[in-house]
Structures are given as C-alpha cells and as structure tokens.
Amino acid sequence: MFPIYDVIVVGAGHAGCEAAHAAASMGSKILLCTMNMNTIAQMSCNPAMGGVAKGQIVREIDALGGMSGIISDKSMIQFRMLNRSKGPAMWSPRSQNDRMRFAEEWRLALEKNPNVDFWQEMISGLLVKDGKVCGVKTGIGVEISSKSVVLTNGTFLNGVIHIGEKQFGGGRTGESAAKGITEQLVQLGFEAGRMKTGTPPRVDGRSLDYGKMEEQFGDENPEKFSYLDSTQPLKEQRSCWITYTNKEVHQTLETGFDRSPMFNGRIQGLGPRYCPSIEDKINRFAERDRHQIFVEPEGWNTVEIYVNGFSTSLPEDVQYKALRMIPGFENAKMFRPGYAIEYDFFPPTQLKLSLETHLIENLYFAGQINGTTGYEEAASQGLIAGINASLKVQEKDPFILKRSDAYIGVLVDDLINKGTEEPYRMFTSRAEFRLLLRQDNADLRLTKLGYDIGLASEDRFKKMLDKKSATASLINELKQKKMGPEGVNSILESMGTATIQEKTSAEKLLKRPQIGVRELMSLDEDLRESLKKYTKEVQEQAEIQIKYDSYIDKEQQMVAKLSNMENFRIPHRFDYLSITALSNEGKQKLNKIRPETLGQASRISGVSPADLSILTVYLGR
Incomplete structure (x- = not known):
C-alpha cells in the first residue's frame, strides 16, 4: 500500500510543514501525517507572524529556501517594521495575517510538491529496530516504513484543555489529543515533561465599539518577509486596535481565581514567562491598574477578532463578564472562550545539533515537542530537522548553523546545551552577535548555505x-x-x-x-x-x-576568535566518565549532551572553565 519513504513527518503545524517542504525540495520522498487535513498550518493562536527576533527568524527561513516568509506575504493583511527608532539590529518585521488564507496557501504549496504524500490519521507509535527508527504505526494499526521520522506533534501529545474547573483531552479546541508516542518514547529511555500554553477568547468584531479604542495602522510603505518577488507589498491594509483593561476588569477576573486551574493546582506544566495569561498578569503585577489589549482581525473578510493580551483559562462566565468591562467591548459577543492546554514535551538536551535524537538514530524532534513556543521558533526547527533528515538519508554531513550564522543557530544551540524548563521564546538579547544577525542581511548570510544543500533555488x-x-x-x-x-x-x-x-x-x-x-x-x-x-x-x-x-568589524573579530573552539571537534564516543579530573557535574552534563565541538561544550550549563581546560588537554592528546 505504501512505498518506503525517505522521511515521515508527524504533525502538519508550522514545524511539520517546513520539515516536509524542505526535505521534499531536496529530493526526498515525504509522507506528511496529520490528524486533520483541514487544519494543516493552522495558526492555533494569534493571526500574526514575526515580531522582535521572530521576524529575523522568518527572514532566515526564507533566505535558506523555506516557505514561512512567502506564505506570510501571500496571506498578509498588515505589515509593520518594529523598533525602527532603534538601531538596525533591533528592526523586526511583523505581519498580521488572514488565518484561513495562511493555512490554505501552505496546503496548496505542499500539494504542488510531487515529493509530498499525505496521510490523515493519528500516529500512535514508532517502528524501531536495533536502535533505529524505521517507520510509524497509525491509530488503526497501519504500519508505514521510512528511513527517518520527524516528530512535530505541537501541543497534541496527551494534550489536556482547561477552562475553569472543566478539563478534557484535546490537542487544540475541537481536536483530539495524540496518545501512544510519549509512552513509547519514555519506555525507550527518553525523559518527558509537561508544559502549558494558553489562548484568548475570540469575539465578534461587529459587536465592538472601535470609537473607544486607539487605531493601529500598518506602515505607510509596507515591506515583505521574502527576498523573492513572488508577491508584491500590500497596497491596502487592515488596521488593528488597542484598548486597556481596568480595575473593574481585574476585580471581575479575581472572582474566578478559586476556580482557576492555574491557581488551584490542576495545571502542573510551566507556561510561557513572556506571554502570561491575564490572570497571571494581574496576580504578578497587582500594582498595575491596566494592561494593554490588542484587538486583531483574523482576516480580510471575517468578523472574528483575536483578543491579544487576554489569554486565560478562567471559567467562561467570568471571561465573558470581564471582557464586557473593557472599553469598546461593552456589547461584545464571544465566539469561543479562551483556554489553557497542557501537553507533553521532551527536554531538548536529548538531541544533537542536527535535532536528531541521541537515543534513536534517524529520529528527529522539532517544535513544541522540544519545549519552545511560537510559530517562528517551531518553523525554524522544522526546517532544520527536515534538512537534516534528508541529508542523513543521502548519507551527507548534517547541516549545522552556528550562533554567529543565524538566530536559528542561537535557538538550536540554546535548546541543546541549556535545555529549557519553560516554553522557550527567542529574543534579540539571546544573540551575542545580533548586529551581524539582522533581518536585512539574512539572504547575504544564509542563501549560499541553502543553495549548497539543494534547498535555495x-x-x-x-x-x-x-x-x-x-x-x-x-x-x-x-x-x-x-x-x-x-x-x-x-x-x-x-x-x-x-x-x-x-x-x-x-x-x-x-x-x-x-x-x-x-x-x-x-x-x-x-x-x-x-x-x-x-x-x-x-x-x-x-x-x-x-x-x-x-x-x-568588532563582532566579526569576536566570531573569528571563537571559531577555533567551534572547529575543534570532539569524537562522538569520547569517554568523559573516565577523566577523573573533570568535576562530577561536568562529567554528567558532557556525557548527557555529548557536545560536538569544544565551543558547544563551553556553553553547557555546569561545565566550568576548569573542566574546559582539562577537556582541551585530553583532546589534544
């Protein structure tokens, strides 16, 4: 029934789509598995791409030959270059997008690629033999063989949705959770954890009074994400709007705190620090009288509105009462309440820099399964995993971006060497060479690399x-x-x-x-x-x-100084445990993460300068 695929991609969110597109464009035969063909590339949360540091990532994906920039341009309804008043290292492109068109454009792009096949069903397990993955098993027991597998499960692994005191299984509202994969991976020796994220209510734009809000226009001369000329800049744009919560809103929300799954212990997973729920904000910042609310249209023609800044898992009646106390929302009609979702993830220290797992050969993880948050972070990991799965099948060296090459390199390096205990989000401050990693020069930095591996055209x-x-x-x-x-x-x-x-x-x-x-x-x-x-x-x-x-020039000199350590490779099976002079913590961390270079070893939390000197001596021998 099925051929033996080069790569099976499990999950068709932002990570899965980029993984499938990259590997297929490089000549590999791909099977993209999704539980629902109608939700391919769904913008599960806000209808926007880019932003501070995230916009740089979208441009890097585009420069390498990925699709997120092109799809964003095709579905854009507003464009803004953030931080124009600051230096160019901080300039960050951001778009508001038509949610339905974004998903449609991604699906059409994948369907146009003859190397991409689709299968609509839950994947319940992996086929593993002699320490190598060799395919997947579906919920109805179909076994499909492949030379590699990329897992991009998003929030679906044993996902649980919380609304007040109600909780039910689901990977997204109206969609079932995925079961079986976590249990199998834990059995195989992987470490798993729980994280949580949330989303705000959606409301009917026809019921809002925009006269009580501040209008937020797009740029006068809008730009694009993609360096290609596949689309033209917007000639017209849709506005967003800004309003604020107030004391009455906060007091109303507080009446539901005793039924909040965040405060009564039903949610165990850690949520994103930099995108907290509204109840978390008024609890942590009790001294503030108001918080900003961004009123964002979901597309060109729909009346659905995304209430950015009002993410919540409080009971729906409390959400509704509090919403109607926000200026402009006095007569708001709710389409659906906000909710929190808890899901399984796997600490990314269990991966190589190629995003291949240490434990199982030819198995790759990308996206929220690695503990990240955000479409852009997920898409970039999908791109790297898809590239490397394809290269592995072709028996070529892995594609690794250094911290001085790209924000994507910073992201992967942070995840593998430091891990994360809360959903990881990219910021410009995470990049020590951010003046080199600007949004305007991503093509000059990366397009040749993408071209050399057969991805960039x-x-x-x-x-x-x-x-x-x-x-x-x-x-x-x-x-x-x-x-x-x-x-x-x-x-x-x-x-x-x-x-x-x-x-x-x-x-x-x-x-x-x-x-x-x-x-x-x-x-x-x-x-x-x-x-x-x-x-x-x-x-x-x-x-x-x-x-x-x-x-x-100064940053380039710093990069050159560090390049010696980055080029000093460590044998994969190097025996750290036998070096008695290393600290116990250093031994444990090095043995677990198994850094590929001395530079990578230097960035592992718990590896001291003394450990590094000792390691250098032994490697020199």
Whole structure:
C-alpha cells in the first residue's frame, strides 16, 4: 500500500510543514501525517507572524529556501517594521495575517510538491529496530516504513484543555489529543515533561465599539518577509486596535481565581514567562491598574477578532463578564472562550545539533515537542530537522548553523546545551552577535548555505549575488564621491550637523547619525541621479554597512576568535566518565549532551572553565 519513504513527518503545524517542504525540495520522498487535513498550518493562536527576533527568524527561513516568509506575504493583511527608532539590529518585521488564507496557501504549496504524500490519521507509535527508527504505526494499526521520522506533534501529545474547573483531552479546541508516542518514547529511555500554553477568547468584531479604542495602522510603505518577488507589498491594509483593561476588569477576573486551574493546582506544566495569561498578569503585577489589549482581525473578510493580551483559562462566565468591562467591548459577543492546554514535551538536551535524537538514530524532534513556543521558533526547527533528515538519508554531513550564522543557530544551540524548563521564546538579547544577525542581511548570510544543500533555488541565489554586488558597488561609489564645503555646508547646517572644511567623501558624511541615503541625495544632484539606479533594499544595505562598519568589524573579530573552539571537534564516543579530573557535574552534563565541538561544550550549563581546560588537554592528546 505504501512505498518506503525517505522521511515521515508527524504533525502538519508550522514545524511539520517546513520539515516536509524542505526535505521534499531536496529530493526526498515525504509522507506528511496529520490528524486533520483541514487544519494543516493552522495558526492555533494569534493571526500574526514575526515580531522582535521572530521576524529575523522568518527572514532566515526564507533566505535558506523555506516557505514561512512567502506564505506570510501571500496571506498578509498588515505589515509593520518594529523598533525602527532603534538601531538596525533591533528592526523586526511583523505581519498580521488572514488565518484561513495562511493555512490554505501552505496546503496548496505542499500539494504542488510531487515529493509530498499525505496521510490523515493519528500516529500512535514508532517502528524501531536495533536502535533505529524505521517507520510509524497509525491509530488503526497501519504500519508505514521510512528511513527517518520527524516528530512535530505541537501541543497534541496527551494534550489536556482547561477552562475553569472543566478539563478534557484535546490537542487544540475541537481536536483530539495524540496518545501512544510519549509512552513509547519514555519506555525507550527518553525523559518527558509537561508544559502549558494558553489562548484568548475570540469575539465578534461587529459587536465592538472601535470609537473607544486607539487605531493601529500598518506602515505607510509596507515591506515583505521574502527576498523573492513572488508577491508584491500590500497596497491596502487592515488596521488593528488597542484598548486597556481596568480595575473593574481585574476585580471581575479575581472572582474566578478559586476556580482557576492555574491557581488551584490542576495545571502542573510551566507556561510561557513572556506571554502570561491575564490572570497571571494581574496576580504578578497587582500594582498595575491596566494592561494593554490588542484587538486583531483574523482576516480580510471575517468578523472574528483575536483578543491579544487576554489569554486565560478562567471559567467562561467570568471571561465573558470581564471582557464586557473593557472599553469598546461593552456589547461584545464571544465566539469561543479562551483556554489553557497542557501537553507533553521532551527536554531538548536529548538531541544533537542536527535535532536528531541521541537515543534513536534517524529520529528527529522539532517544535513544541522540544519545549519552545511560537510559530517562528517551531518553523525554524522544522526546517532544520527536515534538512537534516534528508541529508542523513543521502548519507551527507548534517547541516549545522552556528550562533554567529543565524538566530536559528542561537535557538538550536540554546535548546541543546541549556535545555529549557519553560516554553522557550527567542529574543534579540539571546544573540551575542545580533548586529551581524539582522533581518536585512539574512539572504547575504544564509542563501549560499541553502543553495549548497539543494534547498535555495538558483533564482534565489542569483538574486542574492546581485544584491551583494550592487551593495559593494554603491559603497565604493560613495567612497569615491567627494563633496566640497561650498556646495553642502548650508544644507548640513539645516540638518543640525557640523559643516565641513575640506572636500569629504559621501561615505564619511553617511556615517553621521543625522544623515541617511535620502539626505545624501539632497546634497548633490549628480549623486542623486546616480543613487536612483540602486533599489531601496541595496541603498539601505549600503547605509547600514557604512554606518555600523566599526561595530560590525568588532563582532566579526569576536566570531573569528571563537571559531577555533567551534572547529575543534570532539569524537562522538569520547569517554568523559573516565577523566577523573573533570568535576562530577561536568562529567554528567558532557556525557548527557555529548557536545560536538569544544565551543558547544563551553556553553553547557555546569561545565566550568576548569573542566574546559582539562577537556582541551585530553583532546589534544
């Protein structure tokens, strides 16, 4: 009935879709298993992609040849570049998306790939032989063989939904939980844990009074995620809205605390620290009179509204009363209440940097099964797992991104070396080289890597080379172009920047904080005409590289210093336990995580500098 697949992907959320697309695009034969074909790439929580650090991840996925950026662009209803008032390392693209179109575009993209097959059924177990995974077993007992398996189960593994004192099994509202896989993996020696996440109520937009809220517009000149020209920037956008809770809202919510599964102990799993429920917020920040609520449309044509900032698992009657006390929500009609969901995860210290498990060969984990939260974090792991499952089948070396290569590299490195006790979310502060890992240069950093492994297309690679060449040409032009005091000093004075006493290059003037490419154009007519031949993207890239040249150079020097440790490989079967000079904690952590390089070993919590020195000596021998 079935061929032997190269890769079986279990779960069709953001991680599963990226894994299936990547492996299939690299030539592997894929089976994508989902419990419901109608919920492929479902935006289970907010209808948005990107944001601080997350937007950088979406651009990195795109640069490597993944699909999240393209799908986001095709289903976008609003675009904003966050943190424009800060330096370029902090600029973060974010989109509001049409939930239905997002899922539809992902499904159509996968169906267009001839290497992707589908199977709609719960997967209840793995087929394992001699320490290798060799397929999956479905809920009705069908066995399907494969050379590798990627598990991207999201919140479905033994998922339990909580609404007040009510609790019932489910991986998402209206969908069953997945059973069997956790129990088998634990039997095989894996360590498992429980986490929780939540979602807010959805309401009828026709019942809201937007006159009592602040309108939040998209950018005047919206951009895109994808570096490709597969879509055009939005010509029209839908607004979001901002309102606030108040004391009355908080007091009403508090009346349900005795029935809250968070406070009466029914929920054991740890929730996301940086995206707390509304009851958690008013409990932890009791001194605050109000909290921000973002009112987000779910699409172009639907009236459904996502109440961002009101995630809750309180009883539905309490949710309803409290909602109606928020300005603009006095007559709100609820489509469905918010809820919390508890689910199984597997501490990611049990994985290699390729996301393959240590215990079972050819078995990969990606997404919330690894203890992360967020569509973008899940999608990036799916991409890496799909790439590496395909490479393993082709008997090629794994694809590993370093911390200096990408936010995706930071994410995977953090998970494997530090683990996580609460849902992991990416922030710019987690990346020590964030000035190198900007959203504007993801293609310059990563597209060649994606092209070399057969994922990024020829067109994508050529487009990156053209951008790189044009940027270098523009920077050189700005270095050569000289301007004298008589022509520019009056304009420089009007800009609030110092005048010049001698001929100065356009490049030097561009280093000034008051001057950008647009201001340069006003200084010299010939230069203005010359700059017009470069795209806005190239102009921006040249400006950033010139303005931050010394800072970028310092970070690159730091990367070079650390590269020796990153390139110092440790044999996989190295016997840490036999080195008596290592600390007991160091031995345990090194033996459990089995770092692939000395650099990775240095980042493991519990491995001291002394342990590292001893390890270096033994490896040198």
